[in-house]
Amino acid sequence: VRAAVLSATLDELVDRGYPAMSVQGVAERAGVHKTSLYRRWGSKGALLADALLSSSAAVASASDTGALRTDLFALWRTAPAGPGRNDGARTVAVSRALAAAAADPDVAAVHALLWERRLDLVRAAVDRAVARGELPPGADPELLLDLLIGPFQTRVIARGQAPDAAFLLRVMEVAVQAVGAEPVGAVGAQPVGARPAPA
Amino acid sequence: VRAAVLSATLDELVDRGYPAMSVQGVAERAGVHKTSLYRRWGSKGALLADALLSSSAAVASASDTGALRTDLFALWRTAPAGPGRNDGARTVAVSRALAAAAADPDVAAVHALLWERRLDLVRAAVDRAVARGELPPGADPELLLDLLIGPFQTRVIARGQAPDAAFLLRVMEVAVQAVGAEPVGAVGAQPVGARPAPA
Numbered sequence: 024v025r026a027a028v029l030s031a032t033l034d035e036l037v038d039r040g041y042p043a044m045s046v047q048g049v050a051e052r053a054g055v056h057k058t059s060l061y062r063r064w065g066s067k068g069a070l071l072a073d074a075l076l077s078s079s080a081a082v083a084s085a086s087d088t089g090a091l092r093t094d095l096f097a098l099w100r101t102a103p104a105g106p107g108r109n110d111g112a113r114t115v116a117v118s119r120a121l122a123a124a125a126a127d128p129d130v131a132a133v134h135a136l137l138w139e140r141r142l143d144l145v146r147a148a149v150d151r152a153v154a155r156g157e158l159p160p161g162a163d164p165e166l167l168l169d170l171l172i173g174p175f176q177t178r179v180i181a182r183g184q185a186p187d188a189a190f191l192l193r194v195m196e197v198a199v200q201a202v203g204a205e206p207v208g209a210v211g212a213q214p215v216g217a218r219p220a221p222a
Numbered sequence: 223v224r225a226a227v228l229s230a231t232l233d234e235l236v237d238r239g240y241p242a243m244s245v246q247g248v249a250e251r252a253g254v255h256k257t258s259l260y261r262r263w264g265s266k267g268a269l270l271a272d273a274l275l276s277s278s279a280a281v282a283s284a285s286d287t288g289a290l291r292t293d294l295f296a297l298w299r300t301a302p303a304g305p306g307r308n309d310g311a312r313t314v315a316v317s318r319a320l321a322a323a324a325a326d327p328d329v330a331a332v333h334a335l336l337w338e339r340r341l342d343l344v345r346a347a348v349d350r351a352v353a354r355g356e357l358p359p360g361a362d363p364e365l366l367l368d369l370l371i372g373p374f375q376t377r378v379i380a381r382g383q384a385p386d387a388a389f390l391l392r393v394m395e396v397a398v399q400a401v402g403a404e405p406v407g408a409v410g411a412q413p414v415g416a417r418p419a420p421a
Contacts (some may be wrong), residue, residue, distance in 0.1 A: 122380065174369055174372030176380065177371055181337070193365065197365075
């Protein structure tokens with residue numbers, strides 16, 4: 024039931040936008056009574072926060088993959104499409120609906136919470152990487168997160184492009200090297216920003 | 223008069239949002255007759271595009287500064303606060319209003335146009351840098367632009383933070399090195415992602 028409610032919350036957000044969405048609407052979509060939603064979540068803001076954070080929570084416990092890059096890839100998969108929905112068009116729609124309401128105090132609080140949650144995950148991944156010798160002491164998790172999320176959000180929100188794993192891997196390589204990781208592969212490898220050679 | 227109209231266009235966007243803004247409203251703010259705006263621009267979408275692009279146009283002609291980093295810094299100063307308004311709170315408001323309306327076809331067209339315009343400027347800067355030997359042949363201008371704009375937009379739109387030149391300079395250093403620029407300064411310099419040493 025909880026997964027159905029959280030998925031219905033994101034559907035309601037995408038279809039109606041944050042100002043017009045309602046707990047009543049979510050209840051109807053999920054086929055439950057709105058009083059039980061109010062009892063459990065209290066408000067539409069709290070419901071939305073839980074819908075956006077629930078996929079992060081699932082991944083957080085499994086994100087120690089033994090290497091920095093795969094830890095970060097696991098984190099990226101918590102983009103706000105919601106539990107069990109790895110769907111590019113939906114990620115675009117959810118991200119845009121959130122950006123549209125970014126100035127709303129409830130949504131700003133959700134954004135801040137999401138950011139802190141993700142930053143905690145990145146901090147933990149960086150700490151593990153420093154302990155393994157993958158990153159130098161002092162590597163900055165906030166810069167890493169900005170570099171990972173920013174280019175991706177620009178493509179999704181402003182340009183309406185679905186997330187693309189190949190693009191993410193390229194950006195991730197830039198980001199981890201920016202905070203001090205050694206390049207993967209041989210000495211003298213191509214810089215990551217070079218265009219692929221013509222076939 | 224033109225500068226007043228374009229500034230009034232962004233005020234109207236920020237105060238009312240794209241769906242509710244009108245040519246009539248812009249005309250009232252700028253103290254001109256709406257028929258003259260319709261005659262010159264045709265629609266509110268065209269008016270908005272011109273308002274957003276006008277500051278880029280001013281900088282484009284002056285952007286050959288002789289070095290890649292300073293060219294890119296000049297480009298960054300074309301963030302959509304509008305002509306003569308280098309105001310962090312306004313940049314946040316304009317960026318959020320644009321993000322809020324990103325799914326509107328008119329605004330999507332403006333976004334695409336802005337992106338192409340900026341990409342042209344970055345392409346020209348990269349070509350000059352390759353010619354000077356600052357960048358290797360094949361450096362990718364689109365990756366460079368994603369890396370420059372993305373982290374900045376994330377801070378502005380999702381987190382409501384005013385643009386910060388120190389942050390931009392740090393991100394820019396990551397971006398130019400990602401496409402093959404040599405670090406500024408001595409061999410053995412700190413990685414850009416290291417936190418400043420405690421004072």
